[in-house]
Amino acid sequence: MDGGRLDAMLAKAHDALSRSRIKDLILSGAVAVNGKTIAEPKYRLKAGETIVLVAPPPEDPDPQPENIPLDILFEDEHLIVINKPVGMVVHPAPGSPTGTLVNALIYHCGDSLKGIGGVKRPGIVHRLDKDTSGVMVAAKTDQAHKHLSAQFADHGRTGPLHRAYIAYAWGSTQSGMGTVDAPLGRDPGNRLKQAVLKSGRDAITHYAVEARFKGEGWDVTRIQCQLETGRTHQIRVHMAHIGHPLVSDLLYAPGFATKVNKLPPELAEAILALGRQALHAAELGFEHPASGEEMMFQADLPDDLQALEDALAPYNQVSGRG
Numbered sequence: 115m116d117g118g119r120l121d122a123m124l125a126k127a128h129d130a131l132s133r134s135r136i137k138d139l140i141l142s143g144a145v146a147v148n149g150k151t152i153a154e155p156k157y158r159l160k161a162g163e164t165i166v167l168v169a170p171p172p173e174d175p176d177p178q179p180e181n182i183p184l185d186i187l188f189e190d191e192h193l194i195v196i197n198k199p200v201g202m203v204v205h206p207a208p209g210s211p212t213g214t215l216v217n218a219l220i221y222h223c224g225d226s227l228k229g230i231g232g233v234k235r236p237g238i239v240h241r242l243d244k245d246t247s248g249v250m251v252a253a254k255t256d257q258a259h260k261h262l263s264a265q266f267a268d269h270g271r272t273g274p275l276h277r278a279y280i281a282y283a284w285g286s287t288q289s290g291m292g293t294v295d296a297p298l299g300r301d302p303g304n305r306l307k308q309a310v311l312k313s314g315r316d317a318i319t320h321y322a323v324e325a326r327f328k329g330e331g332w333d334v335t336r337i338q339c340q341l342e343t344g345r346t347h348q349i350r351v352h353m354a355h356i357g358h359p360l361v362s363d364l365l366y367a368p369g370f371a372t373k374v375n376k377l378p379p380e381l382a383e384a385i386l387a388l389g390r391q392a393l394h395a396a397e398l399g400f401e402h403p404a405s406g407e408e409m410m411f412q413a414d415l416p417d418d419l420q421a422l423e424d425a426l427a428p429y430n431q432v433s434g435r436g
Contacts, residue, residue, distance in 0.1 A: 248395025261403030
């Protein structure tokens with residue numbers, strides 16, 4: 115089209131590449147117009163001009179591949195779905211440069227990684243805390259990454275994205291279902307924590323009671339949480355905000371650690387053995403970026419949370435959303 119921008123026209127013609135990736139390719143000299151290299155993304159095209167894009171092969175990744183076992187729920191040439199274990203960091207960062215999910219995926223996927231942004235690496239479209247277990251999806255191609263990222267950005271408001279978490283919280287919620295709508299931002303007093311702040315970003319969590327457990331001097335509620343937004347530590351902060359912090363969450367419920375002293379020995383033992391927040395990403399649903407098929411994946415409770423569930427079972431007061 116006469117007068118159209120080079121980057122815009124290429125983005126329209128190459129749906130598999132993100133706008134930022136196309137810009138990088140143009141700046142790197144990978145695009146020629148009528149045989150002349152054009153390194154200006156804003157270049158205005160003229161009618162009849164021929165565009166040639168020669169994308170280089172994906173670069174080797176940094177971080178490096180590591181042979182770390184993965185619990186794979188599904189895999190094809192577009193994406194991979196895994197059940198992340200407790201204790202695994204998703205992406206390398208200061209303090210966790212190796213042993214991450216990204217290192218493991220680079221090793222496992224090998225040549226099936228077509229590259230994200232020109233680098234042979236998996237496309238991480240969402241994250242779980244180090245000590246939160248459960249279902250995650252990662253993209254293998256730019257096209258899959260772009261499509262999945264759009265679904266997660268929409269948070270299931272208009273599309274099929276579905277995320278459900280199982281959490282065990284201290285206390286008994288007043289109602290069987292509820293919504294926490296409270297903006298979140300970095301805690302000004304502790305950079306490791308998030309907090310409810312008027313100046314924070316919108317954050318909405320829907321919850322529903324699945325079971326209530328009650329003993330002498332204590333209550334625990336098993337809830338299912340569904341996210342309308344995806345902020346850091348969102349479920350943990352929101353549940354603490356309404357007075358029901360997660361069991362064994364030492365960051366957001368340190369004062370509740372004394373509750374363990376009131377518990378029956380077998381239950382106290384199961385909670386002390388956790389050493390992490392009682393939170394599990396149990397369900398993940400999305401539209402497949404290539405086929406359009408709606409897919410749903412589930413991950414059973416890991417051993418530590420199953421031990422907690424078994425210890426709580428004799429004290430079950432109400433099952434279902436009552």
